[in-house]
Amino acid sequence: MKIITLTTDFGEKDFYRGQMKGVILKLNPEVRIVDISHKIGVYDVFQGAFIISQAWKYFPEGTIHVGVVDPGVGSRRKGIIIKTSCDFFIGPDNGLFSLALKDQKVEKIIEIDEKKVEKIFNDKISKTFHGRDIFAPAGAWISKGKKPHMFGKKLKQPVRINLPEPTFQNNDVIIGEVIYIDRFGNITTNIPASLLKGKVELIIGNKRIKGPFLSYDSVPIGTPLLIVNSFGYIEIAINGGNAAKILSLERHSPIKIRRLYG
Amino acid sequence: MKIITLTTDFGEKDFYRGQMKGVILKLNPEVRIVDISHKIGVYDVFQGAFIISQAWKYFPEGTIHVGVVDPGVGSRRKGIIIKTSCDFFIGPDNGLFSLALKDQKVEKIIEIDEKKVEKIFNDKISKTFHGRDIFAPAGAWISKGKKPHMFGKKLKQPVRINLPEPTFQNNDVIIGEVIYIDRFGNITTNIPASLLKGKVELIIGNKRIKGPFLSYDSVPIGTPLLIVNSFGYIEIAINGGNAAKILSLERHSPIKIRRLYG
Amino acid sequence: MKIITLTTDFGEKDFYRGQMKGVILKLNPEVRIVDISHKIGVYDVFQGAFIISQAWKYFPEGTIHVGVVDPGVGSRRKGIIIKTSCDFFIGPDNGLFSLALKDQKVEKIIEIDEKKVEKIFNDKISKTFHGRDIFAPAGAWISKGKKPHMFGKKLKQPVRINLPEPTFQNNDVIIGEVIYIDRFGNITTNIPASLLKGKVELIIGNKRIKGPFLSYDSVPIGTPLLIVNSFGYIEIAINGGNAAKILSLERHSPIKIRRLYG
Numbered sequence: 001m002k003i004i005t006l007t008t009d010f011g012e013k014d015f016y017r018g019q020m021k022g023v024i025l026k027l028n029p030e031v032r033i034v035d036i037s038h039k040i041g042v043y044d045v046f047q048g049a050f051i052i053s054q055a056w057k058y059f060p061e062g063t064i065h066v067g068v069v070d071p072g073v074g075s076r077r078k079g080i081i082i083k084t085s086c087d088f089f090i091g092p093d094n095g096l097f098s099l100a101l102k103d104q105k106v107e108k109i110i111e112i113d114e115k116k117v118e119k120i121f122n123d124k125i126s127k128t129f130h131g132r133d134i135f136a137p138a139g140a141w142i143s144k145g146k147k148p149h150m151f152g153k154k155l156k157q158p159v160r161i162n163l164p165e166p167t168f169q170n171n172d173v174i175i176g177e178v179i180y181i182d183r184f185g186n187i188t189t190n191i192p193a194s195l196l197k198g199k200v201e202l203i204i205g206n207k208r209i210k211g212p213f214l215s216y217d218s219v220p221i222g223t224p225l226l227i228v229n230s231f232g233y234i235e236i237a238i239n240g241g242n243a244a245k246i247l248s249l250e251r252h253s254p255i256k257i258r259r260l261y262g
Numbered sequence: 263m264k265i266i267t268l269t270t271d272f273g274e275k276d277f278y279r280g281q282m283k284g285v286i287l288k289l290n291p292e293v294r295i296v297d298i299s300h301k302i303g304v305y306d307v308f309q310g311a312f313i314i315s316q317a318w319k320y321f322p323e324g325t326i327h328v329g330v331v332d333p334g335v336g337s338r339r340k341g342i343i344i345k346t347s348c349d350f351f352i353g354p355d356n357g358l359f360s361l362a363l364k365d366q367k368v369e370k371i372i373e374i375d376e377k378k379v380e381k382i383f384n385d386k387i388s389k390t391f392h393g394r395d396i397f398a399p400a401g402a403w404i405s406k407g408k409k410p411h412m413f414g415k416k417l418k419q420p421v422r423i424n425l426p427e428p429t430f431q432n433n434d435v436i437i438g439e440v441i442y443i444d445r446f447g448n449i450t451t452n453i454p455a456s457l458l459k460g461k462v463e464l465i466i467g468n469k470r471i472k473g474p475f476l477s478y479d480s481v482p483i484g485t486p487l488l489i490v491n492s493f494g495y496i497e498i499a500i501n502g503g504n505a506a507k508i509l510s511l512e513r514h515s516p517i518k519i520r521r522l523y524g
Numbered sequence: 525m526k527i528i529t530l531t532t533d534f535g536e537k538d539f540y541r542g543q544m545k546g547v548i549l550k551l552n553p554e555v556r557i558v559d560i561s562h563k564i565g566v567y568d569v570f571q572g573a574f575i576i577s578q579a580w581k582y583f584p585e586g587t588i589h590v591g592v593v594d595p596g597v598g599s600r601r602k603g604i605i606i607k608t609s610c611d612f613f614i615g616p617d618n619g620l621f622s623l624a625l626k627d628q629k630v631e632k633i634i635e636i637d638e639k640k641v642e643k644i645f646n647d648k649i650s651k652t653f654h655g656r657d658i659f660a661p662a663g664a665w666i667s668k669g670k671k672p673h674m675f676g677k678k679l680k681q682p683v684r685i686n687l688p689e690p691t692f693q694n695n696d697v698i699i700g701e702v703i704y705i706d707r708f709g710n711i712t713t714n715i716p717a718s719l720l721k722g723k724v725e726l727i728i729g730n731k732r733i734k735g736p737f738l739s740y741d742s743v744p745i746g747t748p749l750l751i752v753n754s755f756g757y758i759e760i761a762i763n764g765g766n767a768a769k770i771l772s773l774e775r776h777s778p779i780k781i782r783r784l785y786g
């Protein structure tokens with residue numbers, strides 16, 4: 001059974017998510033639809049890209065990932081279909097899939113041609129909701145075996161966004177930033193654990209937070225710690241507490257980490 | 263594969279949604295359940311009606327739409343099953359489906375008879391949760407091929423709610439109101455674009471907002487505009503911004519639009 | 525078709541829910557996954573236990589309930605698989621399933637052995653996300669017919685949490701507390717209706733709230749009332765209103781109820 005995942009900034013009150021699912025099921029009643037998230041911050045392409053990059057790899061090979069965080073809908077930004085050695089990714093060409101693409105081989109990128117699509121779908125495309133009118137039906141068609149090249153022509157360079165790069169202040173001090181905060185207040189930084197072998201400390205005002213530890217309960221309840229998260233980056237957490245709130249850190253907050261010796 | 267959609271004001275924390283799904287799957291393990299929204303404002307029948315009216319038509323023919331926004335549960339308000347030329351609608355008889363019915367032919371309306379239902383379901387019906395005890399199982403039975411008339415007798419006139427009607431102040435000025443605001447802050451009015459042919463402006467304090475434009479990016483980022491939304495009504499938006507917040511408009515706020523010439 | 529339900533405190537923005545679903549579908553593409561709730565309060569094991577206890581019994585026999593409210597992840601708290609005469613329950617051994625177990629016969633409890641699991645799953649287990657790395661795949665394997673004892677050895681006594689017990693002040697007055705508040709502001713107390721036969725009143729400051737009534741509309745709109753909820757406990761509600769907000773009651777608030785005569 002084919003799977004289509006959905007990742008959007010549509011929220012869960014409005015009818016947009018439901019419309020997309022109806023469109024998909026009308027075209028392919030057998031496909032399975034899985035919501036990854038509809039709570040991406042409004043127009044927050046980076047957050048959407050990060051979430052897709054963390055989720056896609058857990059799905060079976062051949063899964064079709066439709067993503068819609070699309071501040072430029074109706075403008076000249078393109079729509080794309082990406083076929084990788086693993087999966088399909090369908091959505092606006094604004095970098096939404098670029099973090100996910102780092103871990104797989106891109107085989108083909110198709111720039112969606114709205115005129116071709118209107119002919120295939122036998123329907124008019126709105127200027128305000130490409131998620132429903134282009135990306136969802138394209139996903140459904142691909143789940144039924146249609147080839148991406150039917151929907152347009154090859155694109156060489158899709159728009160890319162990148163994780164911000166950490167910088168060295170000197171040999172032992174590295175400056176990064178907060179890139180993601182989850183519901184628990186756990187803070188993901190852009191600093192790969194591999195950059196700072198061995199023990200380190202985070203310097204925040206006059207506080208020092210040590211790590212990396214193996215698990216949250218390596219320190220007493222209420223104590224901040226550093227940990228290496230599931231994709232190899234330094235995470236700031238508090239055992240049993242909300243690190244983002246207590247440490248007053250948010251997306252883009254600068255992070256300073258120092259290597260420890262001895 | 264049959265589809266049952268759910269639209270409720272139950273939220274997503276509580277166990278109500280899960281109970282309804284369990285009840286359905288116990289009766290028909292093969293049916294597919296799709297959440298349209300569980301975030302309808304508490305007891306907000308109009309909002310539920312609007313969301314159902316926007317979502318139902320995108321689903322395959324024969325879909326069963328169960329809606330529960332039900333301030334009168336346990337009172338003398340009736341439960342109904344509506345069969346149209348397209349789909350089924352099941353829920354309280356309080357107008358929740360009346361906006362959806364405008365676009366399709368009603369074939370039959372059945373008033374649910376709780377005593378008949380208790381016999382069919384072989385179960386006692388609570389006074390506090392008809393979504394779980396009547397509407398979800400009725401949907402499951404209908405998805406298995408049972409006919410609506412098994413659940414009660416014909417009803418002539420269901421309760422109806424309507425979109426509020428805009429009024430003309432003079433030939434060129436029309437007064438309407440806000441009927442829906444989505445997560446992006448886009449504002450749907452009750453003014454059909456067909457009423458005001460050609461260019462118009464919205465008058466709000468000493469601001470003038472022009473349109474309708476074809477797409478959000480027809481104006482610079484941060485600029486308000488009017489657009490015709492996907493069901494033909496005037497929508498107030500801000501390119502890349504939250505119109506409802508910035509213009510301080512909410513549900514029921516009055517809207518004044520003037521025809522432009524020249 | 526087998527069903528796996530998910531109940532977690534992961535929220536719906538992050539990718540944790542999506543990762544769990546991907547893991548399950550990779551192992552068993554045919555299983556059906558139903559979200560009960562991902563909005564359990566962060567680390568609120570009691571709330572999770574209450575919600576699972578209200579939801580599980582509506583699902584078909586043999587359903588696999590995976591629950592993850594897991595403040596002790598990575599610590600020495602165990603993971604468990606419980607087989608009852610009805611269903612399976614999989615998650616941390618912290619009491620999360622203990623309210624659900626009251627209504628069914630426990631047949632077997634297995635303490636999950638991480639080393640066995642790593643061998644079966646052929647994968648390394650993280651210290652920070654057992655929902656994805658242990659409980660979701662264990663659920664998927666069980667949905668494919670694997671036996672619980674494959675994952676570890678028998679456990680005699682799982683961790684239990686209980687509903688707090690109400691106490692009698694004298695023959696006619698009982699002191700309880702608020703145990704759950706839903707989206708509507710309806711308040712579930714820990715006082716079983718069976719304790720206080722006949723009419724009672726709730727004493728709150730100088731207010732008296734009478735009941736139990738049969739349905740919300742037994743009193744005028746805006747009036748508080750007592751009702752017996754669907755599992756036999758006294759519930760405080762307001763017809764058409766939010767009782768928790770208007771009466772300023774929250775989880776753990778003390779509740780005083782007096783038997784009425786005559």
